[in-house]
Every structure is written in structure tokens, then in C-alpha cells.
Amino acid sequence: MIELAEHIYLDNSATTAVALEVMAAMQPYFSVVYGNASSLHGFGRDARRAVENARAQIAETLGVQPEEIFFTSGATEANNLAIKGLAAANPEKRHVITTKIEHHAVLHPCAWLQTQGYDVTYLDVDAYGRVDPEAVRAAIRDDTLLVSVMAGNNEIGTIEPIARIGEICHERGVRFHTDAVQAYGKIPLPLEVIDLLSVSAHKLNGPKGVGFLYVRRGIKLTPLLHGGGHERGLRSGTENTPGIVGMAAAAQLAMSEQDEVVPRLREFRDRLIAEISKLPGTKLNGHPKESLPHITNFSFAGIEGESLVMRLDEHGIATSTGSACSSPNLEPSHVLQAIKVPLSMAHGSLRISTGRDTTAEQIATFLAVLPQVVADLRAISPFKVGE
Numbered sequence: 001m002i003e004l005a006e007h008i009y010l011d012n013s014a015t016t017a018v019a020l021e022v023m024a025a026m027q028p029y030f031s032v033v034y035g036n037a038s039s040l041h042g043f044g045r046d047a048r049r050a051v052e053n054a055r056a057q058i059a060e061t062l063g064v065q066p067e068e069i070f071f072t073s074g075a076t077e078a079n080n081l082a083i084k085g086l087a088a089a090n091p092e093k094r095h096v097i098t099t100k101i102e103h104h105a106v107l108h109p110c111a112w113l114q115t116q117g118y119d120v121t122y123l124d125v126d127a128y129g130r131v132d133p134e135a136v137r138a139a140i141r142d143d144t145l146l147v148s149v150m151a152g153n154n155e156i157g158t159i160e161p162i163a164r165i166g167e168i169c170h171e172r173g174v175r176f177h178t179d180a181v182q183a184y185g186k187i188p189l190p191l192e193v194i195d196l197l198s199v200s201a202h203k204l205n206g207p208k209g210v211g212f213l214y215v216r217r218g219i220k221l222t223p224l225l226h227g228g229g230h231e232r233g234l235r236s237g238t239e240n241t242p243g244i245v246g247m248a249a250a251a252q253l254a255m256s257e258q259d260e261v262v263p264r265l266r267e268f269r270d271r272l273i274a275e276i277s278k279l280p281g282t283k284l285n286g287h288p289k290e291s292l293p294h295i296t297n298f299s300f301a302g303i304e305g306e307s308l309v310m311r312l313d314e315h316g317i318a319t320s321t322g323s324a325c326s327s328p329n330l331e332p333s334h335v336l337q338a339i340k341v342p343l344s345m346a347h348g349s350l351r352i353s354t355g356r357d358t359t360a361e362q363i364a365t366f367l368a369v370l371p372q373v374v375a376d377l378r379a380i381s382p383f384k385v386g387e
């Protein structure tokens with residue numbers, strides 16, 4: 001490992017550092033209050049109290065009822081439970097609508113439904129990555145069960161018009177799910193038109209391996225995991241008490257800091273866009289304004305995104321080429337393909353994602369290092385910019 005004066009972490013969309021306050025909240029639940037939340041004795045009752053307290057705290061951040069929050073192992077599970085669980089509970093409706101820019105944790109459950117005889121419509125997006133609510137309306141059929149559209153994209157940051165999409169779904173009697181992993185704690189969410197919503201703790205300075213699914217009261221889902229009947233029968237498995245407590249602490253922290261952190265992140269994003277756009281052969285991927293405050297994505301002509309990430313890493317700066325899950329895959333990202341970034345540019349993409357610990361100095365250092373790294377890589381590239 002190289003020794004560096006300071007590491008600069010600009011990959012907060014992949015995961016975040018657990019906040020000290022969150023660690024402190026979790027600490028007692030590893031080896032003091034370690035009972036099984038289902039046990040009858042005092043250790044168990046204390047754990048149960050902590051789990052239910054966390055459920056109430058999380059529900060409050062969304063303005064929903066605690067009984068509408070179901071704990072999972074993360075957003076991948078929450079998305080699978082929403083999509084496959086709803087499908088299994090409603091076998092008479094066999095059409096699902098989603099978009100081409102969803103996370104694989106939505107796309108792959110949808111693809112699996114297709115192997116089970118379901119029909120899935122994958123909606124196109126515009127050049128910024130936005131879904132047209134009218135395209136959702138046009139795609140709804142008599143047998144449409146569910147529409148799943150993410151609140152904000154994890155690769156390019158574009159915010160989707162989910163309030164309008166949710167309204168249309170409700171007018172047509174179709175269930176609406178949103179993957180709010182990157183949006184929760186960053187932008188307001190229109191819960192009044194959302195039936196199912198997925199969140200993951202590790203994207204908001206909470207621990208890895210825990211998340212939740214909001215399920216509007218009255219919606220029936222078939223469980224994916226069968227066992228001891230935890231989470232009112234919807235998700236068996238001993239509750240991850242420290243993780244759940246940590247997620248609630250992280251959610252509360254995110255909400256309490258939102259007014260201070262979000263404008264700062266928005267400023268960083270605007271500065272990144274303004275400065276990187278000045279470099280020759282660059283293209284902003286995603287919407288310049290209607291986007292999440294913490295995600296910026298650029299393409300650099302004549303450069304491989306992986307080389308850029310590696311060179312920046314040598315300078316102690318952590319970034320990504322797209323979603324962390326698809327980085328090892330050399331196919332250009334499905335999101336960049338959907339917004340029709342030319343293949344040559346799609347290979348040279350860089351995602352910069354900031355977080356609550358990012359400082360203005362770190363952004364300045366990154367912006368000072370980037371032009372030289374880009375110039376060095378272009379100097380050894382067989383593709384000349386502008387040719």
C-alpha cells in the first residue's frame with residue numbers, strides 16, 4: 001500500500017464510512033445488550049425494545065407508521081422482496097414496468113420474473129437519464145402489477161420525477177416501488193404516492209448488511225425467506241440488532257444534518273461540474289441541476305475510466321468508473337448506454353461521489369490533480385482527442 005499524506009474518499013455512492021455517532025449507538029448491542037430480540041428474558045426484551053425503537057425512528061424520518069417498516073439485509077434484498085414478493089402475492093397480474101437505468105438489484109429480479117413467464121417493460125430515458133412519466137402511463141396495461149422507478153440514479157445522479165410517476169400509478173391502480181438508496185436523506189421523497197421503498201444503511205454512514213423496505217399498509221407480499229417468522233412473517237432470520245440500531249442512528253443523523261450537509265454537497269457538485277467542463281474532451285453525464293447533490297459523472301475522451309481511477313488512486317484519491325458492482329465488468333455501464341453516451345466516451349467515465357466528511361480542500365486537491373492525470377493518460381493513449 002502506498003503511503004500518502006491524506007486519503008481523499010470520493011466514492012460515497014459505493015459506500016460510506018460509519019459515522020462515529022453511529023458506531024457509539026451500535027456498540028452496546030454487540031456484547032452488552034446481545035440478546036436475541038425474540039427471546040423472552042431480559043436480554044431479549046432489551047434487544048426487542050432497541051429494534052422497535054429503531055423501527056419507530058426510521059418510520060418517523062419518512063412520516064409513516066412503524067408497522068410499515070421491514071428490516072432486511074440491505075437494499076438488494078429489499079428490492080427483491082418488493083418485486084418478487086409482490087409478484088408472488090398477486091399471480092393474476094403478470095406485467096411489470098421498470099427503466100433501463102435501474103440498479104442491478106432491480107433489473108435482475110425483473111429479469112428473473114421474465115424467466116417465470118412475466119412480461120417486463122424496460123422504459124427508455126432521455127439524454128439526462130430522466131424517465132418520462134407519460135411513457136409510464138402509456139406502458140401501463142390491464143395486467144400491470146408494478147412500476148419500479150428509482151428516486152435518484154446511483155451512477156449519474158439524475159433525479160427521477162417519481163412524484164408524478166407515483167400519481168399516475170395510483171390513478172391507474174398499479175403499485176409503485178422506488179429504490180431510494182441514493183436519495184434517502186438527500187432529497188424529499190413523496191411517500192403519499194409510494195407503495196414500496198428500499199433503503200440501505202451503508203450508503204448513509206451506517207453499517208453494511210442492513211436495510212429496510214417500507215411497505216404501505218394493506219399491501220400483501222409473499223416472503224422470500226422462510227423460517228422463524230420474524231418481521232411479522234415477511235422476513236425470517238434473527239434480527240441484526242446492532243445493524244438495525246446503527247441504521248436508525250444513521251437515518252436520524254442524516255435527517256438532522258440534511259440542511260447543513262446537502263447545500264455543501266450541492267456546492268461541491270456545482271464546482272466539480274464548472275471546473276471539469278473546462279477541460280477539453282469532457283462530457284457531463286446526467287442532469288446538471290436535477291441531480292442528487294453527491295453524485296457527479298463525467299466522460300473523458302481518449303481515456304479508459306479504469307486507468308483514470310487507478311492513477312487517481314496513486315494520488316490517494318478514491319473514485320469509481322460507475323457503480324461499484326459493475327466496475328470489474330468491461331462492458332460500458334448500462335446507464336451510460338441508456339443515455340446514449342458514445343461508446344468511446346462511455347469507456348472513459350468517472351463517478352465522483354461526495355459525502356458528509358468531504359471538505360472543500362479535498363475537492364480543490366482533486367481538481368488540481370485531475371487535469372494532469374487526464375493529460376498524462378491522453379499522452380499515452382492511442383486515441384487522440386479531437387481526431
Ligand SMILES: Cc1ncc(COP(=O)(O)O)c(C=O)c1O
Pocket residue numbers: 013014073074075076077103105150153154179181182199200201209210211323324
Ligand atoms: C441504487 C442502488 N440500489 C441498490 C443498491 C444495493 O444496496 P445493498 O448494497 O444494500 O444491497 C445500491 C448499492 O450500490 C444502489 O446504489
